[in-house]
Amino acid sequence: MSTEIFPAGRPADRLRDGDRPEPQQPSNAARKVGGVAGWIDDRTGAAKGVNYLLRKVFPDHWSFMLGEIAMYSLIICLLSGALLTLWFVPSAGHIVYDGSYVPLRGQGMSEAYASTLDISFDIRGGLLVRQIHHWAALMFIVGLTVHMFRVFFTGAFRKPREINWVIGTVLALLAIIEGFAGYSLPDDLLSGTGLRAMEGFVQTAPVIGSYLAYGIFGGPFPGEAIIPRLFSAHVLLIPALLVGLFTAHIVLVAVQKHTQFPGPGRTNDNVVGYRVMPVYAAKAGGFFFIVFGIIAAISALVTINPIWAYGPYDPSPVTAGSQPDWYMGFADGALRLLPGWLEFHILGFTLSLNIALGALVLLPLVYTVLGVYPFVEKWVTGDTREHHLLDRPRNNPTRTGIGMAGIVAYSVFMFAAGNDIMAIKLGLSINDITWFLRIGLFVLPPLAFWVTKRICLSLQRRDRDLALHARESGRIIRGADGSFHERHDALTERERWILVQHEPVAPLELMPSVDENGVARPATRKERLRAKLSHFYFKDAVNPVTPAELAAAHHDGHRAEAIEAAQTPFDYEGVEGSHEGHRGDGHGADTDAGLESDVDARGVGSSSPIRE
Amino acid sequence: MNEQDSHPTGSSEVTPTGEFGSGAVRLDQGHVVGDGGIPERFQNPGFAPHIHRGADIDHAAAKRAERTVGGLFLLSILGTLGFIVAYFAIDPEATIFVPGIGQNKALHIALGVTMALSLLGIGFGAVQWAKTLMPDEEEVEMRHTMRSGPEARADFVSILDDGAESSHLKRRPLLKYTLGGALGLFAVPVVLPVLGGLGPMPGDDLSVSYWNGPKEEDGTYANTPLRLMRDPQNTPIKASDVTIGSVFHVMPDGLLDLEEHLLEAKAKAAVLLMRLDPDIITSQKEKDWGYEGIVAYSKICTHVGCPVGLYEQQTHHLLCPCHQSTFDVTQDCKVIFGPAKRPLPQLPITVDDEGYLISKGPFKEAVGPSFWERGSV
Numbered sequence: 001m002s003t004e005i006f007p008a009g010r011p012a013d014r015l016r017d018g019d020r021p022e023p024q025q026p027s028n029a030a031r032k033v034g035g036v037a038g039w040i041d042d043r044t045g046a047a048k049g050v051n052y053l054l055r056k057v058f059p060d061h062w063s064f065m066l067g068e069i070a071m072y073s074l075i076i077c078l079l080s081g082a083l084l085t086l087w088f089v090p091s092a093g094h095i096v097y098d099g100s101y102v103p104l105r106g107q108g109m110s111e112a113y114a115s116t117l118d119i120s121f122d123i124r125g126g127l128l129v130r131q132i133h134h135w136a137a138l139m140f141i142v143g144l145t146v147h148m149f150r151v152f153f154t155g156a157f158r159k160p161r162e163i164n165w166v167i168g169t170v171l172a173l174l175a176i177i178e179g180f181a182g183y184s185l186p187d188d189l190l191s192g193t194g195l196r197a198m199e200g201f202v203q204t205a206p207v208i209g210s211y212l213a214y215g216i217f218g219g220p221f222p223g224e225a226i227i228p229r230l231f232s233a234h235v236l237l238i239p240a241l242l243v244g245l246f247t248a249h250i251v252l253v254a255v256q257k258h259t260q261f262p263g264p265g266r267t268n269d270n271v272v273g274y275r276v277m278p279v280y281a282a283k284a285g286g287f288f289f290i291v292f293g294i295i296a297a298i299s300a301l302v303t304i305n306p307i308w309a310y311g312p313y314d315p316s317p318v319t320a321g322s323q324p325d326w327y328m329g330f331a332d333g334a335l336r337l338l339p340g341w342l343e344f345h346i347l348g349f350t351l352s353l354n355i356a357l358g359a360l361v362l363l364p365l366v367y368t369v370l371g372v373y374p375f376v377e378k379w380v381t382g383d384t385r386e387h388h389l390l391d392r393p394r395n396n397p398t399r400t401g402i403g404m405a406g407i408v409a410y411s412v413f414m415f416a417a418g419n420d421i422m423a424i425k426l427g428l429s430i431n432d433i434t435w436f437l438r439i440g441l442f443v444l445p446p447l448a449f450w451v452t453k454r455i456c457l458s459l460q461r462r463d464r465d466l467a468l469h470a471r472e473s474g475r476i477i478r479g480a481d482g483s484f485h486e487r488h489d490a491l492t493e494r495e496r497w498i499l500v501q502h503e504p505v506a507p508l509e510l511m512p513s514v515d516e517n518g519v520a521r522p523a524t525r526k527e528r529l530r531a532k533l534s535h536f537y538f539k540d541a542v543n544p545v546t547p548a549e550l551a552a553a554h555h556d557g558h559r560a561e562a563i564e565a566a567q568t569p570f571d572y573e574g575v576e577g578s579h580e581g582h583r584g585d586g587h588g589a590d591t592d593a594g595l596e597s598d599v600d601a602r603g604v605g606s607s608s609p610i611r612e
Numbered sequence: 613m614n615e616q617d618s619h620p621t622g623s624s625e626v627t628p629t630g631e632f633g634s635g636a637v638r639l640d641q642g643h644v645v646g647d648g649g650i651p652e653r654f655q656n657p658g659f660a661p662h663i664h665r666g667a668d669i670d671h672a673a674a675k676r677a678e679r680t681v682g683g684l685f686l687l688s689i690l691g692t693l694g695f696i697v698a699y700f701a702i703d704p705e706a707t708i709f710v711p712g713i714g715q716n717k718a719l720h721i722a723l724g725v726t727m728a729l730s731l732l733g734i735g736f737g738a739v740q741w742a743k744t745l746m747p748d749e750e751e752v753e754m755r756h757t758m759r760s761g762p763e764a765r766a767d768f769v770s771i772l773d774d775g776a777e778s779s780h781l782k783r784r785p786l787l788k789y790t791l792g793g794a795l796g797l798f799a800v801p802v803v804l805p806v807l808g809g810l811g812p813m814p815g816d817d818l819s820v821s822y823w824n825g826p827k828e829e830d831g832t833y834a835n836t837p838l839r840l841m842r843d844p845q846n847t848p849i850k851a852s853d854v855t856i857g858s859v860f861h862v863m864p865d866g867l868l869d870l871e872e873h874l875l876e877a878k879a880k881a882a883v884l885l886m887r888l889d890p891d892i893i894t895s896q897k898e899k900d901w902g903y904e905g906i907v908a909y910s911k912i913c914t915h916v917g918c919p920v921g922l923y924e925q926q927t928h929h930l931l932c933p934c935h936q937s938t939f940d941v942t943q944d945c946k947v948i949f950g951p952a953k954r955p956l957p958q959l960p961i962t963v964d965d966e967g968y969l970i971s972k973g974p975f976k977e978a979v980g981p982s983f984w985e986r987g988s989v
Contacts, residue, residue, distance in 0.1 A: 057753040124699060127720050128727070160758040193918055196879070197934055200916025200981035203818075210818055210983045215810035220817055220876040221917075257755055265659035271753045272659075279746045286738025293731030300724020301713055315879035316843060316861065316911060318921040320933045335916070335951055336935045343953035343982060352982035354951050355916060388755055420936055430936055431949055493657040500654045547654055 058280050059260035059273035063150045068284060070143030072291040073136045074246065080133040081235065087123055089115035090231030092187065092224035101308055109187075109312035112227050116186040116307055131299035137182060138304075139295055141175050141327045148172060148370075152403050154390035156259045157374040158383070164252045169371040171245050173363070174238055176327045181234040183305065183325055187227055190305075192313025193322050195226065197332075201359030204352040222315065262389045262501045264494040271388075321421055326414070330366075333416030334358035337438050366410075380533040382508060394463070395502045397456030398537045404452040405445035412441045460542035466491065467499040467545040468553040504543035508534040659750070667744045677744035681737045688733025694726035818983060821880040822864045823959060823974040833974070839865035840885060840908065840961065840969040848968040849885065854906050859923045860885040862908065864971070880979050882911035882919060883959055885969070886941055888928060895944035901960040903969065908959040909945050912980040913937055915952035930956070954982070 026034065041047045058064075091111040097104050099114065101121045119126040148168060151157055157165035180198075184191045199221045203209040218225025257271050266272050274280055310319065324332050335358040342354035377399065378384070393400045415422070416437045423430035470488040477487050491499075510523045510531045523531070666673035698719065708718040759765075776782050820827075825834035839848045843861040846868040854860065862883040870877055890905040898907055909930070913920050918934035923941075929948070930939040937950030945956035957979050960972035978986045 057751050060750075121704075124704060124719065125723050127717070128723050131720075131724070193934065196918060197916040200918075203981045203983040204916075205984075207984050210814040210985065213983075214812060214814045214817075215807070218811040220814075220873075221879050222875050223811075225811070256758060257753070264657050265752075267656060269755050271755060272750050274747070275751060279742050279748075282738045282742035282746060286735045286742065289731045289735030289738065291735075293728045293735055296724055296731055297728035300721050300728065301710070303716070313875070315875055316863075316882040316919055318919040318933055320922060322918070322933050332935070338951050340937075340947050340951055340953035345987060348987045349984050350982045350986050351984070352953070354953060355982070359916075386757060420933070434936070434949075494660050497654065497657050501656070544654075 053254070054275070054277040054281075056254065056276050057271050057273045058258050058276065059266075059271055061261055063154075064258065065287065066143060066147040066150050068143075068287055069291055070140055070147050071246070071250075072288045073140035073143055073295070074242065075288070076136040076292055076295060077133060077140060078239065078243075080129050080136060081239075083129050084119065084133055085235060087115060087119045087126060088112070088185070088231075090185065090228050092222070092227040104308065104311070107312065110227065112185060112187040113307070113312045116188070120308060128296075128299060131304060132295055134183070134304050135295050135299050135302075137179050138325065138327075139291070141172075141179060144168070144172055144175060145327075149403070149407070152373075153393040153400055154259070154261075155387065155396060155399065156390055158387040159378065160256055160386050161252075161259070162374045162378075164249055164256070165374050166371050167245050167249050167252070169367050171242065171249065172370075173367045174242050174245070176363075178234060178238040178242060179325055180328055181230045181238065184230055185227065185234060186305075186307045187313050188307035189310040189313055189317065189319060190307075190322060192222065192315075193318055194324055194328075195222065195313075196315060201355060204355040205360055206351055206356070222313070257388070259388050259390050262392070262498065264497050266389065268387070268389050321424075323417065323421070329417035330410050330413035331358060331363055333413040333419075333437075334362050336416045336419055336434065337413070337441065339438075362413075369406075380530060380537055382530075382534075391502070394456040394459040397453045397460070397540075400456050401449040401453035405449040408448040409441065409445045412437055412444060457540060457542055463499040464542065464545050467496050468550060500544040500546075502544055504546075505538045505541045506543075507531070507538040507541075662749050665744065665748060668748075674745065677740070681741045681744070684733050684737030684740060686733070688730045688737065691726045691729030691731075691733055695723060695730060698722035698726055818980070819978040819986065821975060821979060822867050822877045823881055823971055825974075835973055837962075837964070837970040837972060839964070840883070840971065841865050841868065843882070844868065850967050851903060851906060851963045851969055852967065854885065854887045854969075856887050856889055856905065857925050858887055859925070861911070879917075880912065883908050884911045884920065884923065884930070885961075886923065886928075888941060892928070892942050894942055898944040898958060901958050901972070903962050906961065906969065907941065908961045908969075908971075909939075909941070909956040910959065910975060910979040911956075913952060914947075914954040914956060914979075915950070915981065917980045920956065 037047070089111040093111045094108055095111055095114055097107050097109055097114050097117065099105070099117055099122055101117050104117065116130070119130055121127070151165065151168070180194070184195050184198075199213050199217060202213040202216060205212055213221070216226070216229070217223045218229070258273075260266050260271060260273070263272075274283075311317075323329070335355065338354045338358050340354050342352075342357065344351045344353065391399075416434070419430055419433045419437065422428065422433055470491050473487045473489045475487045476484055478484055508531050510527060511521065513520065513522055515521045667677045668674075702719040702722055704717070704719050706718040707715050708721060709715055710721060760768075781788055820833060823838060825836045825838070827833055840860075840862045841848055841864065843863045846863075848865070849860060849862070862885045863878065864881050864883075867874070867877050867881055885906065885908045887904075887906045890899060893899050893902075893905065893907070899905075901907070911919050911921075913932040913934065915932065915935055915937050918932050920930045920932045920937075920939065922931040922933055923929075924931065928941040930941060930945065931937070932939075932950070932952070935951050937952035938948050939945040939952075939956050940948045944958065947953060947955060957975045957977050959975055961969055962972050964970045
């Protein structure tokens with residue numbers, strides 16, 4: 001790194017230029033800290049590992065904060081949840097309320113509901129903790145969902161990060177189960193109605209449904225077992241899994257090092273960013289407080305789940321507009337879209353697919369599809385190399401299209417869960433909305449795929465255009481012969497690099513069915529499928545500009561002199577700065593057999609002179 | 613060289629040309645053009661020169677940054693102090709009007725806002741510190757392939773192999789199979805009590821309700837007529853009180869006096885009572901099971917069991933607020949829209965000597981959501 005300005009390495013030290021450097025004497029406090037650290041290191045030898053972690057480099061990008069939002073929200077949930085257990089009574093035991101919320105005084109209710117009222121009205125700050133817990137849970141699931149989008153669209157799930165993608169998928173599934181268990185605990189009218197529906201889902205499991213339901217609820221619905229059981233799942237079982245998997249998720253990020261977006265100096269072999277100590281300690285640590293602070297502000301100002309307004313659970317009354325929390329919306333919406341004729345009566349038995357498909361099949365199906373996607377893509381592309389540089393979403397139009405189709409399908413389900421609210425707010429017929437969404441479920445995702453893919457291809461073509469012809473400056477130059485042409489402003493090579501750095505792709509094709517000796521070599525069905533899928537992915541790929549193409553563009557007759565006046569096309573060896581050394585160590589990414597032969601699997605960087 | 617066209621304005625895609633197979637790529641070679649060479653690529657230009665921030669080169673700017681960060685930390689301290697003051701000083705009953713939000717508890721809002729200040733002060737202060745005063749020159753760490761070297765991998769295989777060998781696992785199949793069996797079975801003692809203790813068998817429980825009356829010794833039900841009682845007033849209903857267009861929430865006589873298992877009984881026995889003009893009822897069975905246009909239907913949705921709470925008096929539709937299944941009361945509560953399949957079960961009713969509505973018998977089928985064996989009981 002360039003150090004000529006700050007000999008001491010710290011920016012502010014320059015300001016003390018000319019000061020006589022004092023011999024470094026550790027302060028009293030530092031000596032004390034050192035003493036404690038030494039005591040621990042004497043017994044654990046932790047210094048080496050901790051030093052490694054503190055010196056670790058993380059790349060910077062706003063989208064890398066999405067996972068952080070999820071992580072911090074989870075921590076806030078754990079903290080606020082631990083406080084709530086001090087007061088919450090996980091019991092369906094019947095008591096008569098005599099707390100300070102007047103409208104419900106004298107009513108019979110469960111201890112769970114009464115203690116939630118106490119937290120909300122009789123414990124100072126209790127309502128704030130409850131609201132923080134609920135808002136942080138929502139933020140957790142929003143954060144992890146958007147984080148998942150980022151990872152998907154940038155291809156961050158590719159080798160070697162498939163395991164972490166699967167762990168993340170399981171985390172996402174556990175998170176919504178944890179959320180459901182949590183909002184069912186207060187035993188209010190709304191959450192009880194949710195549990196009632198859940199019991200209905202379980203009952204429809206073929207053959208074993210009624211046994212399963214009686215097992216889960218400890219007898220007929222609602223019973224008194226479900227609240228304590230949900231409590232133990234919510235505060236012990238699922239959090240243990242969440243924390244364990246989340247730890248594995250983070251450890252793998254550290255071991256595999258974070259991916260980075262492509263850019264000048266960034267290669268598949270390096271990580272460019274800031275060290276944990278001090279920059280990320282401050283940025284990420286500070287960000288925890290920012291997330292917590294924003295959640296606290298929302299919790300103070302926007303009431304969520306006002307259970308006192310719903311009343312205690314009773315199986316007979318119900319409120320209009322009963323809705324689950326947002327992350328359960330897609331499953332609830334699926335139930336609203338599935339038509340009744342999917343219930344069949346065969347030989348005296350009832351097979352209720354109108355419920356089972358939405359309630360029992362959809363959830364595991366969605367998360368299985370998510371979990372296996374990296375493996376499918378890897379099989380189609382046949383790409384077994386490690387990828388540490390992220391794709392710009394436009395540079396993989398098919399994947400981006402698939403992702404958008406998935407998001408649209410999910411959204412159709414989610415909007416379906418609000419069909420009653422939409423009907424009221426928009427003054428539409430609920431039947432029309434439901435039919436629109438039923439049809440939309442089949443029409444909109446392919447449409448989203450097509451539109452997204454076309455947009456990506458257009459963006460790629462624009463990138464090519466920009467790389468080849470640079471920006472139109474709007475300045476018209478008249479030539480000596482009286483001709484006119486527009487001057488194009490040059491891109492710097494670093495600006496151009498973003499546009500041309502990605503790999504060219506082409507679909508896999510089957511080998512000729514007859515080899516060079518005339519021996520028949522029929523393709524297997526698997527190979528044919530793979531070639532077909534590869535075609536689907538890459539048939540209309542727009543590949544990056546090559547140096548040869550750029551040269552051709554520059555020597556093309558029209559406007560050549562104006563362009564050439566603006567830049568020298570082939571001076572991409574580094575304009576300014578010195579060429580003292582190679583940043584890359586020539587260490588290639590993993591190259592499995594079969595790839596090495598004619599592919600520079602190292603990507604870029606190993607041979608490029610890069611300013612040190 | 614790949615068939616990348618090189619004229620500047622034309623199409624730029626890779627166009628498969630030539631005979632079939634000429635651009636063939638072996639399937640094990642990855643998605644890279646594999647016809648002998650790759651297109652010449654641009655080279656990574658390396659890092660852009662570092663541009664110094666104001667605080668790096670200007671003493672005054674650095675001082676300003678220091679003051680900003682210090683000010684944010686100070687804000688956090690004030691927020692925390694404010695929280696402590698609010699906690700003790702504000703009456704928990706006091707409410708305050710906040711524009712855009714409405715009336716809310718003053719203590720709750722004060723605690724939340726001061727807490728947010730205390731947290732955001734630290735957060736923004738730390739981030740501002742990192743962005744203005746901490747090093748902003750990016751550093752580089754090299755990556756290494758994840759896989760271990762070939763020696764380590766070979767070593768791993770030989771360790772396992774040696775272990776299997778030296779423990780006689782390979783030579784003594786008896787040990788292998790008995791250990792496998794033991795490990796496969798040892799979960800049973802853990803899981804069995806859990807499964808066995810989760811809950812009772814449903815039996816015919818899902819198919820009967822409080823309207824069936826108490827269960828006899830021999831497993832049959834009394835099926836005695838029960839008065840229809842208003843919920844929650846728990847008073848009987850005279851047929852003459854039920855005017856056309858009215859709707860009553862009904863429970864069987866005695867249910868609301870239950871000391872135990874009240875909610876479980878309610879969850880199956882809840883009934884909606886409506887009176888229609890008998891002429892608009894199209895189902896003869898519905899008329900026969902009702903009384904002069906007064907009909908009683910289970911309130912528990914046949915979809916997933918939510919209470920069918922919304923009665924549209926004009927259209928005689930019952931709507932479930934959970935998933936919008938719509939039942940037509942004039943057509944024996946047939947499903948006319950939504951995800952439910954089966955009509956709501958009807959409760960046969962009549963009047964007793966005093967003119968109060970009573971049941972003529974229990975529901976003839978299981979109420980509520982479907983389950984596998986519902987048709988067989």
